[in-house]
Amino acid sequence: MKDIVVQNRxxxxxxxxxxxxxxxxxxxxxxxxxCVLSVPKYNLxxxxxxxxxxxxxxxxxxxxxxxxxxxxxLLSPFVLIMAAANPxxxxxxxxxxxxxxxxxxxxSGMVIVVKTMVAITSLQLLTLLVPFYRLALALKRVGVPxxxxxxxxxxxxxxxxxxxxxxxxxxxxxxxxxxxxxxDLFTTAKLxxxxxxxxxxxxxxxxxxxxARGFQRRLPEKTEMPSFTRVDIxxxxxxxxxxxxxxxxxxx
Numbered sequence: 001m002k003d004i005v006v007q008n009r010x011x012x013x014x015x016x017x018x019x020x021x022x023x024x025x026x027x028x029x030x031x032x033x034x035c036v037l038s039v040p041k042y043n044l045x046x047x048x049x050x051x052x053x054x055x056x057x058x059x060x061x062x063x064x065x066x067x068x069x070x071x072x073x074l075l076s077p078f079v080l081i082m083a084a085a086n087p088x089x090x091x092x093x094x095x096x097x098x099x100x101x102x103x104x105x106x107x108s109g110m111v112i113v114v115k116t117m118v119a120i121t122s123l124q125l126l127t128l129l130v131p132f133y134r135l136a137l138a139l140k141r142v143g144v145p146x147x148x149x150x151x152x153x154x155x156x157x158x159x160x161x162x163x164x165x166x167x168x169x170x171x172x173x174x175x176x177x178x179x180x181x182x183x184d185l186f187t188t189a190k191l192x193x194x195x196x197x198x199x200x201x202x203x204x205x206x207x208x209x210x211x212a213r214g215f216q217r218r219l220p221e222k223t224e225m226p227s228f229t230r231v232d233i234x235x236x237x238x239x240x241x242x243x244x245x246x247x248x249x250x251x252x
Contacts, residue, residue: 022138024232041108048252083109
């Protein structure tokens, strides 16, 4: 399959197509996430080693790094909050580094941060390398309930409308706010409630329109999903052995 670049209308990041099957990419991502998330809380070298796999994919596929880093920075405050309490909860000395004592909580906190960053990056790469519609079909082929897949597709399709509605409401609030008034927490909570009501009303209208056009609670498949090829099987076997080798090397 030739490499194709498709530009999303609301994203400046191109979507790249893999030369392997979508199901193969999905299974590989699931195996990789399992290996990363199952690393013990004090095993920082193993997590750093697993981080080399996304770096390899980024380099091989020539994926722009700036959009990935931008999304990681947006999520970094939440990740740091998750790991912030570890140094205080676990003050047991773990190792000495250049005369400075490193506690077990500091190591486990760093493991949480690196784990989360590696997992989020791998999921971003999956969505960049496989278009969302084909990713949903791959989920269906591996056994995910069709109702859940349909909900994912509908949420993804109409999330742009929700974002446009939120931007419109924010712009209206900013135009009516002076000297910082109108931007407090209570006003923002009212806007969120109003956005929920508008979203529900819009969803009902969309569903009625879809039902009138023959929607039967399932989306038709426009393309046939190809079966596993020799390249897919070889990629799965090689990647699985590589991930297991890292696990056996660093995790005892």
